Amino acid sequence: MQQYKEVKNSLINEEMSRSFINGEWQEGKSNQIYEIVNPYDRSVITTIKLATKEQLKEAFENAKKAQKDWAKSTVEQRREILHEAAEYLKNNREEIVEILGLETGGSVLKSNIELHLALEFLEESIKYANEIYSVREVPGSEEKLHHIHRLPLGVISSISPFNFPMNLSMRTIAPAIALGNSVVHKPDIQVGLSGGSIIAKAFEHAGLPKGVLNIVQTDINEIGEEMLTNPHSKLISFTGSSEVGRHIGAIAGQNLKRVALELGGNSPFVVLSDADVDQAVNAAIFGKFIHQGQICMIINRLIVHKNVYDQFVEGFIEKAKVLPYGYQRDPKTVIGPLINERQIEKALQYIEDAKKEGATLALEGKRIGNILTPYVFTNVDNSSKLAQTEVFAPIATIIKAESDEEAIRIANDTDYGLSSAIFTSDLIRGEELALQIDSGMTHLNDQTVNDAPNIPFGGNKASGLGRFGNPWVVEEFTITKWVSVQIKERQYPF
Structure with missing residues (x-):
């Protein structure tokens, strides 16, 4: 494996390797020290002393207090802070992209896409910062007026994953702050800088009042279920596996908390008999192999009509077998490392299971250090473990x-x-068929990995509950209150 010089990045420092609680960078009080490593060669990027459950409780207490004042902020104040946080990300783009690649193993392309998406969510939130305290009048009568008010929800628990840590954290944090809420956020500790500290630094730079945003660098073995059960939290926003999502949903239900759950996927990519096969191949290669397949929306099953099957398979394999792989900071790299050894071992087991199940190994990849080059299985049965697993x-x-x-x-x-x-090729029929697929999103003549701040992003079935995106997230992160006004004296029957 090729060796690379140590990276000197001004955002990788002692302060950023701490939790951000009540406007202060606090060292964790746990005895556990976590090493954030580069997935490519396991070299240490930084070390973090984990925060304890008591520190997490402190974060929730401060978030509750801060939210009361933040809820009184003006639209102009909220917009200015959101704007300044975005400017911080733009002004530090090069170093942020570098950290995203180092922590996640993502390519230069993927890291730039992620920062772009995070900025889009942040800037979109500026547009609806005026939604709280808006009043809508609905038809009443000559005797009564009906006013519908929108109020901040309160404290939001936010938990984000390793694969797109900045984007998937920002799409909860930015709307929450824009709508007068406070946030206690726990990023996946493997990507604590890009999923937490950089975002905290952006809002600290912007002048966000202390306690409105708290980033807690810790792990489950330290805090247990406090992110889910803390009484101050009104909503749990989680992106991750369906198994964990079900657990969170059960706890939230017991405690009558709202949830925003974006969970696992098994995204189908359907190639119909009249498709442009060459373009379908191009789209499928991108939608299957970006970020080594470590995306909830990634193409998991390529379902191809028999009339174009052979042509598609041939074209797909030709492109897959020559995808550049290697160190993620090399701009030419498409296939970088998987996030950790556990994910590699799981992937290798899926491969062995698929062989035993009788699928045809049409392209055999290989493990090179912490990289898996593309594998392609054909003649797969949809009921098989390979087809039914989010790999x-x-x-x-x-x-x-x-x-x-x-x-x-x-x-x-x-x-x-x-x-x-x-x-x-038939877009009218294509849209009719799109409505027959039971998923939150269907894309005609494109691949499955798409996101934007102004669309209803979310899934059906085991893929989650709730929708992100403007204006749908406004409903998720606020309280709707009816106030009736009796303008004429009412006569009661008794």
Whole structure:
């Protein structure tokens, strides 16, 4: 494995390797020290002393107090802080992109895309900072007026994953702050800088009042379920696996908390008989292998009509086998390292299981250090473990469909329903079929990995509850209150 010189990045420092609680950078009080490492060679990027459950409770207490004052802030104050936080990210773009790549193993392209998306969510939140305390009048009578008010929700618990840490943290944090809420946020500790500290620094730079945003660098073995059960939290925003999401949903239900859950996916990419096969291949390569397949929306099953199956498979393999792999900071790299050894071992086990299940290994990849080069399985049965598992690795699964109708049926034959795609020359019929796929999102003549701050992002079935994006997130993160005004004396029957 090629060696690389130590990176000198001004954002990797002692302050940023701490928790940010009540406007102060606090060292964790746990005895545990966590090393954030580069997935490529396991070299240490920084070390973090974990925060304790008591520090997390302190963060919630401060968030509750701070939210009362923040809820009284003006639209102009909120917009100015959001604007300045965005300026911080823009002014430190080069170093932030570098850290995103170092922590996540993401390519230069992926890291730039992620920062761009995080900025989009931050800047979109400026547009709806005026939604709280808005009043809408609905028809009443000559005797009564009906006013509908929108109020801040309160304290929001935010938990984000390792794969797109900055973007998936910002899409909760920015709307919450814009709408007068406070936040206690726990990023995945593997990516604590890009998922937490950089965001905290941006809002500290912007002048956000202390306690409105708290970033707690810790792990489950330290804090247990405090992020879920703390009585000050009114909503739990979580992005991660469906298994954990179900657990969070159960706890939230017991405590009558709201949830915003964006969970696992098993996204189908359907190629119909009339598709432009070459373009479908181009889209499929990107949508399967960006960030080594470690995206909830990634193409998990390629479902191809029998009439174009051979042409598609041939073109897909030709492109997959020459994708550049290597160190993620090399601008030419497409396939970088998987996040950790556990993910690599899981991926290798999926490969062995697929072989035993009888799938055809059409392209055999290899492990090179912490990198897996692309694997392609054909003649896969949709009921197999490979087809029904969210693999989170550069392993492509291609399924033959006997008809367009069967392709849609196969697409729906999964517990998940996050994203999906259909390739066809008939856009009218394509949209009709898109509505038949039970997923939160379907993309015609594109791949499955798409996001934007002004669309209803979210899944069906085991892929989650709730929707992000403007204006849908406004409803999620606020309270709607009815105030009636009796303008004429009412006569009561007793």
